[in-house]
Amino acid sequence: MSGVDAAHGITIRPVAESGLLVALGDAIDETIVARVMALTGAIDAAALPGVVDVVPSYTTLLLSFDPAVADGEELSEAVRRLAASPPPVQSVPARLVTIPVSYGGEDGPDLAAVSEHTGLAAEEVVRRHAETEYVVACMGFAPGFGFLVGLPPELATPRRADPRTKVPAGSVGIGGAQTGVYPLETPGGWHLIGRTHLHLFDRGRPEPFLLRPGDRVRFQAAGADAAEHPAAAGRR
Numbered sequence: 001m002s003g004v005d006a007a008h009g010i011t012i013r014p015v016a017e018s019g020l021l022v023a024l025g026d027a028i029d030e031t032i033v034a035r036v037m038a039l040t041g042a043i044d045a046a047a048l049p050g051v052v053d054v055v056p057s058y059t060t061l062l063l064s065f066d067p068a069v070a071d072g073e074e075l076s077e078a079v080r081r082l083a084a085s086p087p088p089v090q091s092v093p094a095r096l097v098t099i100p101v102s103y104g105g106e107d108g109p110d111l112a113a114v115s116e117h118t119g120l121a122a123e124e125v126v127r128r129h130a131e132t133e134y135v136v137a138c139m140g141f142a143p144g145f146g147f148l149v150g151l152p153p154e155l156a157t158p159r160r161a162d163p164r165t166k167v168p169a170g171s172v173g174i175g176g177a178q179t180g181v182y183p184l185e186t187p188g189g190w191h192l193i194g195r196t197h198l199h200l201f202d203r204g205r206p207e208p209f210l211l212r213p214g215d216r217v218r219f220q221a222a223g224a225d226a227a228e229h230p231a232a233a234g235r236r
Contacts, residue, residue: 010080107171155179183200
């Protein structure tokens with residue numbers, strides 16, 4: 001069942017008796033993210049018998065199946081065929097989501113630490129973080145949490161040595177080469193540089209998640225007034 005398809009850079013390995021881990025690379029890269037999302041869409045569109053779920057990540061996707069209905073070897077071959085020649089998939093158009101952020105102060109208690117680590121002034125950290133357009137590579141960790149690709153390399157900062165037991169909902173953080181927004185109050189070890197008052201997850205909305213894989217994201221430095229009026233930002 002496992003093996004590498006050198007022609008298409010794919011590795012497929014079994015996960016217990018009811019899963020396949022499909023790897024398309026080993027680095028956080030927008031090109032690989034795009035391939036993962038394209039293959040995920042192709043598998044969904046193919047409606048392969050026995051497939052229960054397909055969960056994409058940065059470089060991999062996890063395919064769960066019912067072993068009473070599907071054979072792992074046959075599914076592996078089907079995935080390889082789809083990767084080699086994916087059928088046209090009518091994907092959901094990506095959106096540009098603008099997220100207003102109050103940087104620093106009580107909302108961004110670790111901005112000074114990121115400034116010290118990077119050697120950049122706090123204002124420059126904010127400028128570079130906010131001027132970048134990111135891509136939602138995958139969802140995970142907590143409902144509505146989008147892992148974003150595109151953080152400027154010079155802003156990369158190791159996770160905190162002492163993770164917080166409570167990170168406020170809406171906190172914008174940097175963890176290693178990643179950035180993202182905590183949708184709920186949860187424990188977390190990323191450096192917090194700001195906060196948004198937008199709700200990234202709201203089970204009461206028709207569409208609970210503000211972000212979805214493939215969306216583009218821009219952060220907009222906002223004063224207190226903008227942060228209190230989230231209607232000033234959103235999806236385009």
